[in-house]
Amino acid sequence: MSINRESDIAANLQIGPTTLGMVRLYVEAEGVDLPLDFDPEEAEEIAEELRTAAAQARKMSAGKGKKGTK
Template sequence: MGIDTERDIEANLQIGPTDKGMVRLFVEGGGLEIPMDFTPDEAREIAEEIIAAAHRADGGKGKR
């Protein structure tokens, strides 16, 4: 299974700062809870990757 394989799983995603100065992505779904903490710089890199993927997915038609 890869990133392009469809799955019928519902999940919730929460994103926010922690009291330790990290950025937490919290994924909950399928009976699992996955907290992932990143430094602010790592979180910015992830955000840039998400924006780039969205841009590629819509063929460059979206806002920049």
């Protein structure tokens, strides 16, 4: 599976702080429960990467006349 390949797999994503001061991304899909813990600095880096990717995706979809979906 690559980043640019579509998939029919549905998953739930939860994001929040833990009692230990970490930021947890929790991915739940059929047969998968995956908690991913990051320190706050790492979480901020991930957030910036998400913002950058979102901006790039907007530019790509704008060139095709499509609007992204959530």
